Amino acid sequence: MKIDWANLGFNYIPAKSHIRYTYENGAWNSGVLSTDHNITLPIAATCLHYGQAAFEGLKAFRCKDGKVRVFRPSENSARMNLTLRHILAAEVPEEIFIEAIRRVIADNIEYVPPYGTGGSLYVRPLHIGSGSRIGIAPSDKYEFIVLVVPVGPYYKAGMKPVDSLVIEDFDRAAPKGTGHIKVAGNYGASLMPQHITKERGFQVPLFLDAKSHEYIEEFGTSNFFGITKDGKYVTPDSHSILQSITNKSLMEIASDMGMTVEKRPIHKSELESFAEVGACGTAVVITPIRKILIEGKSVFYGDECGPVLKKLYEEVTGIQYGERPDKHNWMLEL
Ligand SMILES: Cc1ncc(COP(=O)(O)O)c(C=O)c1O
Known part of the structure; x- marks a missing residue:
């Protein structure tokens, strides 16, 4: 295994192994690590249909101290x-979720980018219905898989602001x-607006609320936040x-810094x-967002990342x- 740590992006690179737990007859098994990066599923599996x-x-x-830690896995x-509750799928007890992360990282420890490279090990828990159904109904069998991918820093040359397009x-x-949960279908539905955003020369789509198109919701795969004047x-x-767990953390940090934090509907005129x-x-x-194009009008925030961000x-x-004190105990040591 030879990884060019300095040039890692956010791309899939197969690591050594993944871990897979199966839920059958009402219980989770004890999980197995596998070096085979493929899985076999019944053609009528509920995750596919x-x-x-x-x-x-x-x-x-x-x-910095050489240890490996995970950011807020309980969240x-x-x-x-x-x-899982929303799609009637078998829940994963927190102990199994954390154990899976510990085991898969331990087995792939050489894929954790060294301190100082700005990289990290992206951990992707995946949960799929693997029992067969032809009428619509929840599965009675599930796979809980955790895979890992070494990823690089997004900002190799500092925080570069990007342009956002409001999707109309x-x-x-x-x-x-299902906007509040992380079901795969949400992301299938976002591919076309994402494509249109790129085609029009913007980097990130910004969505308004579906009912009135009056309020700001979120970007394609990230939450929106603004710093008032x-x-x-x-x-x-x-x-x-x-x-977003990042947003939740930033709100806590902002509040620790003495800033007023408001979570409330944001009208597009704001x-x-x-x-x-x-x-x-x-x-x-x-x-950081450089500008937002909304209903043909551009709102400009700056070519450089602002001081608060x-x-x-x-x-x-x-x-x-x-490198800084973890006073809220967010980091789980492995
Ligand atoms: C739609 C959407 N919003 C927000 C986020 C950010 O959430 P988090 O900070 O938990 O990664 C993500 C990424 O998971 C996302 O897919």
């Missing part, structure tokens, strides 16, 4: 179970639909957005009132790499 497919995403870091466990012809999630952290409150806007999520932590980014990544 009826959308019983859920996933998560989190990261493990090689810290991902809780969110995966929220998703598509909605991400219905008001009482008087220094408040504001992020949308909506049932149809994914409750876009002009922000001094800085960021997209946040596990993969990139924070992506930079400060928040440095604090959260400092905690992740063990």
